Amino acid sequence: DIQMTQSPSTLSASVGDRVTITCRASQNVSTWLAWYQQKAGKAPKLLIYKASSLESGVPSRFSGSGSGTEFTLTISSLQPDDFATYYCQQYAGTFGQGTKVEIK
Amino acid sequence: EVQLVESGGHLVQPGGSLRLSCSGSGFTFSSYSMHWVRQAPGKGLEYVSAISNNGGRAYYADSAKGRFTISRDNSKNIVFLQMRSLRAEDTAIYYCAKGRLVLPAAMDYWGQGTLVTVSS
Numbered sequence: 001d002i003q004m005t006q007s008p009s010t011l012s013a014s015v016g017d018r019v020t021i022t023c024r025a026s027q028n029v030s031t032w033l034a035w036y037q038q039k040a041g042k043a044p045k046l047l048i049y050k051a052s053s054l055e056s057g058v059p060s061r062f063s064g065s066g067s068g069t070e071f072t073l074t075i076s077s078l079q080p081d082d083f084a085t086y087y088c089q090q091y092a093g094t095f096g097q098g099t100k101v102e103i104k
Numbered sequence: 105e106v107q108l109v110e111s112g113g114h115l116v117q118p119g120g121s122l123r124l125s126c127s128g129s130g131f132t133f134s135s136y137s138m139h140w141v142r143q144a145p146g147k148g149l150e151y152v153s154a155i156s157n158n159g160g161r162a163y164y165a166d167s168a169k170g171r172f173t174i175s176r177d178n179s180k181n182i183v184f185l186q187m188r189s190l191r192a193e194d195t196a197i198y199y200c201a202k203g204r205l206v207l208p209a210a211m212d213y214w215g216q217g218t219l220v221t222v223s224s
Contacts, residue, residue, distance in 0.1 A: 001166060032208055034210035034211070036149075036211075038149070043199055043214035043215065043216060043217060044141075044149060044199070044211075044214055045214070046204075046210055046211060046212045049204060049210035049212075050210070055212065085148075087148065087149050089149075089151070089210070091208035091209060091210065092163070092208055093151035093154075093163065093165060094151060095141075095148060095149040095150065095151060096148075097148050098148040098149070
């Protein structure tokens with residue numbers, strides 16, 4: 001099975017900060033990778049698909065990059081609504097363990 | 105508007121069975137893969153199973169293989185997850201999600217989830 005490892009597990013940041021989350025796959029997944037945002041008590045929300053494509057309706061401050069085994073999710077200027085947990089997922093199934101973005 | 109509504113979750117004893125349902129509306133159900141993802145209390149997301157748009161292909165996480173069966177009825181816009189030999193570690197919120205495309209696919213719409221509790 002393909003393992004997905006996110007770093008960091010927790011990230012403390014302030015409004016306006018640039019935030020980067022990394023996801024590493026144990027095998028080459030090409031660009032078959034998605035990023036999701038989840039807020040407490042809510043279902044996940046798709047942000048990025050195919051590693052770098054922005055889902056419709058998602059603010060342009062979110063961006064994704066990478067291919068193969070290393071990927072990043074970047075929030076260019078953190079907004080109050082962005083404090084949440086973020087997950088990467090390779091399309092064949094496995095999720096990363098999540099990165100919680102907290103208020104500094 | 106795309107809507108996914110799960111049902112069927114409740115308290116079940118270890119070793120028991122349960123069938124979850126997910127009803128979809130607002131999209132051409134038969135054109136998209138459908139997925140089940142679960143989340144144990146306080147834990148991260150775990151992929152459970154997926155089914156192709158026509159039901160011809162199904163995928164299972166190792167934790168679900170041999171115990172869970174995914175199926176769909178495109179005439180009724182419903183996807184099912186039949187769960188057998190349930191264990192305490194299957195306790196979780198189970199989410200149904202729509203694939204963006206056919207398999208493999210990211211999941212662009214999610215239901216609100218249904219809670220399965222396995223306990224004596």
